[in-house]
Amino acid sequence: MDRYVCNICGYVYDPIEGDADNDVVPGTAFDDLPDNWECPVCGASKDDFTKEE
Amino acid sequence: MEPIEIAKGIYNVGAVDWNIRDFHGYSTHNGTTYNAFLIVDEKIVLIDTVKKPFFDQLIENISRIVDPRKIDYVISNHTEMDHSGGLPRVMHRIGEDKPIYCSKIGEKNLAKHFSQKWNYQAVENGGTLSLGRRTLQFLETRMLHWPDSMFTYLVEDKILFSSDGFGQHYAGPEKFDDQVGDAIMIHAKKYFANILLLYSANVLKLMETVNEFGLEFNMICPDHGIIWRKDPKKILDAYVEWSQQKSGQKVLVVYDTMWNSTEQMAEKIAEGVSREGVEVRPMNLRHCHRSDVMTEVMDARAVVIGSPTLNNNVFPTVSDFLTYMKGLKPKNKIGAVFGSYGWSGEAAGVIKSELEGMKFTMIDPGLKIQYVPDQEGNEACIEFGRKIGKAVKT
Numbered sequence A: 001m002d003r004y005v006c007n008i009c010g011y012v013y014d015p016i017e018g019d020a021d022n023d024v025v026p027g028t029a030f031d032d033l034p035d036n037w038e039c040p041v042c043g044a045s046k047d048d049f050t051k052e053e
Numbered sequence B: 001m002e003p004i005e006i007a008k009g010i011y012n013v014g015a016v017d018w019n020i021r022d023f024h025g026y027s028t029h030n031g032t033t034y035n036a037f038l039i040v041d042e043k044i045v046l047i048d049t050v051k052k053p054f055f056d057q058l059i060e061n062i063s064r065i066v067d068p069r070k071i072d073y074v075i076s077n078h079t080e081m082d083h084s085g086g087l088p089r090v091m092h093r094i095g096e097d098k099p100i101y102c103s104k105i106g107e108k109n110l111a112k113h114f115s116q117k118w119n120y121q122a123v124e125n126g127g128t129l130s131l132g133r134r135t136l137q138f139l140e141t142r143m144l145h146w147p148d149s150m151f152t153y154l155v156e157d158k159i160l161f162s163s164d165g166f167g168q169h170y171a172g173p174e175k176f177d178d179q180v181g182d183a184i185m186i187h188a189k190k191y192f193a194n195i196l197l198l199y200s201a202n203v204l205k206l207m208e209t210v211n212e213f214g215l216e217f218n219m220i221c222p223d224h225g226i227i228w229r230k231d232p233k234k235i236l237d238a239y240v241e242w243s244q245q246k247s248g249q250k251v252l253v254v255y256d257t258m259w260n261s262t263e264q265m266a267e268k269i270a271e272g273v274s275r276e277g278v279e280v281r282p283m284n285l286r287h288c289h290r291s292d293v294m295t296e297v298m299d300a301r302a303v304v305i306g307s308p309t310l311n312n313n314v315f316p317t318v319s320d321f322l323t324y325m326k327g328l329k330p331k332n333k334i335g336a337v338f339g340s341y342g343w344s345g346e347a348a349g350v351i352k353s354e355l356e357g358m359k360f361t362m363i364d365p366g367l368k369i370q371y372v373p374d375q376e377g378n379e380a381c382i383e384f385g386r387k388i389g390k391a392v393k394t
C-alpha cells in the first residue's frame, strides 16, 4: 500500500499506521479514506496529497 | 514600550525589539515588535507572551494595569518562541496552576518546548471562553504559521487576535494602520512572502471560513507590528491577492558575480526586458538580502537567475537563495538562467534543473558566455531579455 505526502505541511500518511487523530484504523489504504478526511497536521484535503515516490 | 489601550479595557502589553536585524534569516531592517494583549473583564486574560529576553518589558507593562497575579487565563495562539519564550516566567509570576488555553496541537508542541506540567486546556475549533461580559472564540489556523497556530476572536468587540497572521516586522513610532498609512504595506508584503507564501492555500481556505461564518472585524491585532483598526479589510484583501499568486508584468533578475561578467549580463538582460516595455529589477545577492529578494519574487511573473560557475558549481549565495525560494513554493512563475563561466560552465544547468523542480516554466535552455561578454555577447543578452519580456506579456 502506498504512502502519501501532504503538499502543504509534509505529513506522510502511512496506511500501516492509519491516523489515530481522525479515527482511521491501521491498515486503511489512502484511497479508502473518506472524501472529507483532512490532514491531521494542517487540515489539508485529500486532493493536497501526492503519492510518495 | 508603554501599554497601549487599543479598546476599552484591552491593552497591547507587548515589547519592542528595536535592534533585531536578523529574525531567523529574515532581514528586519526596522526591528520588530512582540505584541501581547491583556483583556480586563470580569476575568483577566493575557493573549500570548513575548520573546524570552523581553519578559521584563511585558511584566512591567502588565503591572501598570493590573497586578499580574490577578491574570486568570493565558491564551497561547502559537508555540513559536517569539510568542511563548516569556511563558515560563509569566506562569511563575501569575501562578503555575493558571489555565493555558491553546489548540490541541499547541498543547503537544508547548510540552515539547517547556518541561513544566502546566494546566493546558486544549480548545476545539470554534470553541468559546466567557470572560464575564465578553466572550473569546478560538479559530484553528493550522500552518498560519505552524500546525499549532490559532486565532482568538473577541466576539462582542469584533476584535481578532491573529498571532503571526497579518503581521509585519516593523518597529516604529506608529502603533496603528491609520498612523503609518500605506508605508506599512511593504512590510506586510515582505512578511507574507517570507513566512506565509507556501501556505497560500491555507490562507484562502481561512478567508472562506471567515466569509462562511460571517465574521466581521473592527480591529485585527497581529503579534508583530502595527494594529489594523482603521481598515482591517485592506490587509484581508491583500492576503487574498497575495495568496492567489497572480503576478503582474514584472521580471526579476537575481544573480551574483565574481569578475562582473555575470553582472554585466544581468544588466544587458534587464535592458532587453525594458525594451519590451516590461518592468524589470536586477538584484545582486551579495547586496540584497534573500528575504528582500523573496518579497520581489512574490509578484514577479518571471524570475531570471544568473550565476558564475565556481569550481564546477553554482555560486554559494545563489544556492542559498535557491534553497530559500524552493521552501517558500512560489507558483505560476516563468524561469530563465544565465551566467558567465571560465572553462566548464555547469552553474546555469544546475540552476535550470532546480527551477524545473520548482515547476517554473522555463522559456530558454539558458544563456552562457565564456569569460567576459563582448559586443556580440551583450547583444545576445539583450535578445535574451527581450525573449523574457515577450513571454511575460503573453
Ligand SMILES: [Fe+2]
Binding pocket: B078, B080, B145, B146, B164
Ligand atoms: Fe511563527
Ligand SMILES: [Fe+2]
Binding pocket: B080, B082, B083, B163, B164, B223, B224
Ligand atoms: Fe511570530
Ligand SMILES: [Zn+2]
Binding pocket: A006, A007, A008, A009, A010, A011, A039, A040, A041, A042, A043, A044
Ligand atoms: Zn498537512
